Amino acid sequence: MNTLARSTSNSVLIVDDERDIRELLVLTLGRMGLKSDTASSLHDARALLRHNQYALCLTDMRLADGSGIELVQEITQLYPHTPVAMITAFGNQEAAVGALKAGAFDFVSKPVDLTVLRGLVQHALKLGSQPRTANDTGRPSPAAGGMAARLLGQSPAMTDLRTTLAKVARSQAPVYIAGESGVGKELVARTIHDEGARASGPFVPVNCGAIPAELMESEFFGHKKGSFTGAHADKTGLFQAAEGGTLFLDEIAELPMPMQVKLLRAIQEKSVRPVGANAEVAVDVRILSATHKNLAALVDEGRFRHDLYYRINVIELRVPPLRERRQDLTLLADAILTRLATAQGRPQPVLHAGAIEALAHYSFPGNVRELENILERAFALADDDGIRAADLRLPDLHRPAHATPPAAISLDPSKIDPRESSTSALPSFIEEVERKTIELALAENRFNKTRTAAQLGITYRALRYKLKKLGID
């Protein structure tokens, strides 16, 4: 053991009882310009940690005098500025997940793939040179003028969430974000990306419900030219597009079973095989996922794979619905109105007391997105003297939050006159009818997509697909 006391942030602690592995790691890290100290036991590792500061610790899982998990826990507690990664036996996913849960920022499996190791070390070094958190007040920053979407809110629930986010951002562990529609799940995912070591890499959001099942494999993993009819050129998949950054799998519950198997494999192996390719391509991507559905219940019903659930749900975050954090309403409303006023070059309207009172009693089934829609419409309708309760056009305030869907829309086909349409082409005309029907249903259901789909008699997945196709947000 090397006991030279020094406080440098350019050295790595390697803990492994196999000498060959220690030597290989020292050599590889040396080529990256890093110095390493080595320890073959927990005891030696603890002694080195007491006297030195490390930019990274790489530890094996099984050591003669204990488990690497113990070391992960100790380092997370006592030396929170040192990211620690676990070296796990190939295929031992339980150990990898266990390490991430204990606080390891990442893991690498044996035999160590040097490209993967280099990526891991680079992320660790970036973490060390980063301020711990940028978005910690929950107030709109004056400089941003409310234009850039930041996770606002000063309710205890949002303050707790931001504290957890700051910690989670520093890890590479998969995070599963649960919460109702429009509650801010994607914004949470972006915040994790922006505050972590991957901030300079891409953030690639993908709506799993919007990709037709037959195109999914090619969308996710890419394809080779000529691998199927219509594959006219090589195509990069979403995994490769997110290289060095974050892939956000929104509405992950919508993934068909065969795709769940392939996704699990890609996450475990950290590599993908484009359709029609002979070889796997290593990918360095952090996976964040979300759904408004109860994923655990879907696992129980056998509609979502347990092994994938276990793999993506290393850390679970719940974003509370707006009605559980009403303290945030005025702050959010204010930021939204500032953004709208700035975008339209109009003075910011006053939100009258009656309007604030009405919002405070409303249940917001569509959460923050619904608040944005309500205020946007009110802003368009309001006079110069500001927004009053009536301008908000809130539905019946006494209706319970999750009332039964209204009766089906009575769109009478015999009353539709194609001559009144702006187009005479049949496909465009049909699209116009489809768009109007969907927009009407969305408005009637306060932008709750689950209820809208039920009312229209189509699946949630089909609705998401149509919304994307028609460009309706």
Ligand SMILES: Nc1ncnc2c1ncn2[C@@H]1O[C@H](COP(=O)(O)OP(=O)(O)OP(=O)(O)O)[C@@H](O)[C@H]1O
């Ligand atoms: N805490 C917040 N502070 C500021 N803006 C927010 C907050 N939460 C949500 N928003 C805004 O509300 C809108 C909806 O948020 P987002 O798209 O992240 O929700 P979501 O939960 O991912 O929705 P869906 O379930 O439909 O995918 C976005 O415009 C987002 O910027």
